[in-house]
Amino acid sequence: MRLHQIIAVTATLFFLPSSFAADYAMSPTQADKKWLLPKTPPYPADNKPTAARVELGKMLFFDPRLSSEGNMSCAPCHNPAFSWTDSLPTGKGFHSKVLGRASPTVVNTGYNTIQMWDGRKASLEDQAMGPMQSSDEMAMNLETLFTWLNSNPTYQQKICQSLSRRRNRPTVRIQGDCRIRAYPHQQRLAFRPLVERQQKSLEQRADIGFPPV
Numbered sequence: 001m002r003l004h005q006i007i008a009v010t011a012t013l014f015f016l017p018s019s020f021a022a023d024y025a026m027s028p029t030q031a032d033k034k035w036l037l038p039k040t041p042p043y044p045a046d047n048k049p050t051a052a053r054v055e056l057g058k059m060l061f062f063d064p065r066l067s068s069e070g071n072m073s074c075a076p077c078h079n080p081a082f083s084w085t086d087s088l089p090t091g092k093g094f095h096s097k098v099l100g101r102a103s104p105t106v107v108n109t110g111y112n113t114i115q116m117w118d119g120r121k122a123s124l125e126d127q128a129m130g131p132m133q134s135s136d137e138m139a140m141n142l143e144t145l146f147t148w149l150n151s152n153p154t155y156q157q158k159i160c161q162s163l164s165r166r167r168n169r170p171t172v173r174i175q176g177d178c179r180i181r182a183y184p185h186q187q188r189l190a191f192r193p194l195v196e197r198q199q200k201s202l203e204q205r206a207d208i209g210f211p212p213v
Helices: 003-023 051-062 142-151 153-162 176-189 192-208
Strands: none
Touching: 051 153
């Protein structure tokens, strides 16, 4: 190929993105915007996210002591390093038992109207205790769990803070409701870094003239 032909082809490829930009509207229409998710996932009226509840939810999510043998938290199946899943064909549970279904990502689960693969749970609050109680997963005895939680000063303090109680007031009796209220807030926040990266990627494509995907 002659030099002038090479230059012509290179110039065409260089200006191709700008031609795409002319064919595609880069600004979203009102019809497009109706599909945008709100910045904050919805939550129940009686479980408003607070900094203390988010912190408590994170503690519970990553604490392996909530399992029967003290070696399995929620994180092995919903690992932030693997987009909040485990990268396995199907999950592994108690004593590394191979489970029948894949571990779903928790990204954007705060927006779901149903939870679990078969939709048997209505909300994050509704599903919070399930994996801990399951003999195939964390296999935890709840009576043992709450006995330990009620004897743990760190969790006592965090629970009081999440309930907006002062430290010098009597300790609270930690029951299932505490975890059900705190744990979902960790999942509601899991989507943010990924969404922000996706938005940045789309903006970069628009800047160089490529159509949105």
